Amino acid sequence: MRDTRESRLLLVLLVAVAFALITVDIRGGQESPVDGARQAAAAVFGPVENGVAAAVDPIGNAIGAVRDSGERHNRIAALEKENAALKAELGSDDRNRNRLRELDSLLKTAGAGQYGIKGAQVIAIGSAQGFSWTVTIDVGARDGIQRDMTVLNGAGLVGRVTTVGPSTSTVLLANDPDFTVGTRMEKTDELGFATGQGDRPLLVQLLNGKAKVKPGDRLVTFGSAGDRPFVPGVPVGEIIRVDPMGGGLTRNVYVRPYVGFSKLDIVGVVVQAPRSDPRDTVLPQKPKPAPTVTVTVTAKPPAEGEQAQGEKAEQPLRNQAQDQRAGQDQAQDQQAGQDQAQDPVPDQAQNQEQNPDDQGDATP
Structure with a gap:
């Protein structure tokens, strides 16, 4: 379109009409005289806008992802760094505790020997x-x-x-x-x-x-x-x-x-150096031997029922022992009787020894 006086005048007129319509639409609110035209335009151009949006949104998302990828990468790197710092802090706690124990032991040894x-x-x-x-x-x-x-x-x-x-x-x-x-x-x-x-x-x-x-x-x-x-x-x-x-x-x-x-x-x-020789005082203490545990077993006295039952159980054994002793005594008595029967009568033997001549005279 050529830039002429008529075209400029038409442009000014269109701008003035647009402002007038905007003013009327704002003052009219829901009863605006252009509301019908707006709805008609929405019915016509709405499907077109949705189609264009469906086609353009993936591209826009991709562009946004590319634009935000640097920020996300930095965020991931920051999180990884923070995680590594936490792991190092946890590891350093164990190391610090170990070093603290070594330092405490060193100070005790130096104190025992009076070493500077x-x-x-x-x-x-x-x-x-x-x-x-x-x-x-x-x-x-x-x-x-x-x-x-x-x-x-x-x-x-x-x-x-x-x-x-x-x-x-x-x-x-x-x-x-x-x-x-x-x-x-x-x-x-x-x-x-x-x-x-x-x-x-x-x-x-x-x-x-x-x-x-x-x-x-x-x-x-x-x-x-x-x-x-x-x-x-x-x-x-x-x-x-x-x-x-x-x-x-x-x-x-x-x-x-x-x-x-x-x-x-x-x-x-x-x-x-120490002022005097600490000799053996710096040596660690020898471990003490473990104490010996002595267990004392005390016999429990039997109850009355158990004692009576035990006496009943021992009674046959006592009777058997008495019978055996009686048998042994009887056997000894019998043996003594046999020995006495075999030996000569003491008086008769003595008389024979004292009077041997009498025995000779009695011989016919």
Whole structure:
């Protein structure tokens, strides 16, 4: 349609008529004069609108799904992250409880031995310098850690510090073959040297070849000059096997260490030695033997009816025993009579012995 004066005038007229119809429709309400026309238009165009809507709705839904997919993906990712955080929190509760128990045990051991310690956590296993039995802890020179300090945990001797960095340190474990510590036997005070053997028991060489030791005996550290590298009284382990005495100057025993070197977590570095040797006070208490239960059985006296019945049952036995005794007495009497009949009359025999001549004179 060409843009002419007449077309513009027609457009203005149509707009004015539309406004007039809208005004009349609004003021008329339900009695609007155009209501019939609206219903007629709805009857004509309603089916067409439904068909168009049925054809267009899937496309619109697909477009909406595509538009909302990013938001839904983000929501799913957020839920998965929250779920993982909850699982990690639950797992960390168990770990925290375990670490709390280890820390409590460490503090009790340090208190029993009067050791001044610096708590640390094992953050790595092994050493960059080789394949030795070592761990790395998260304290170093900034925390006052120095080389050749004793390291322990709640169970006993862990090792000694060999390398110190600004914020970390390397600890040589007591089961390393290059590790040696002086030991002292509980109660007997027998001295020796313990050497690591990897995942096998510690080998302890006692200085007294005739020392009387047995499985179950326990050892602690003897201590070093100046308390470096070892402070005294730290539990080492207990004897599980003793080599027979061979007449040598020393004697070998094998010790199961108290510390589990494959599951270290919380440890303590002894930064201050005790004022006096704690000796055996740091050793754990031995389990007490279970008490022996003694059962006493008391015979129940029979009731009156049971007693009468028992007496009735015993009466025939008594009668039978009496009859047997009477028979035995009668048999003894009979035997005595027979013996008396066989023996000569005492007076007659005596007279014969006294008068042998008379017997001769009487002979014709």
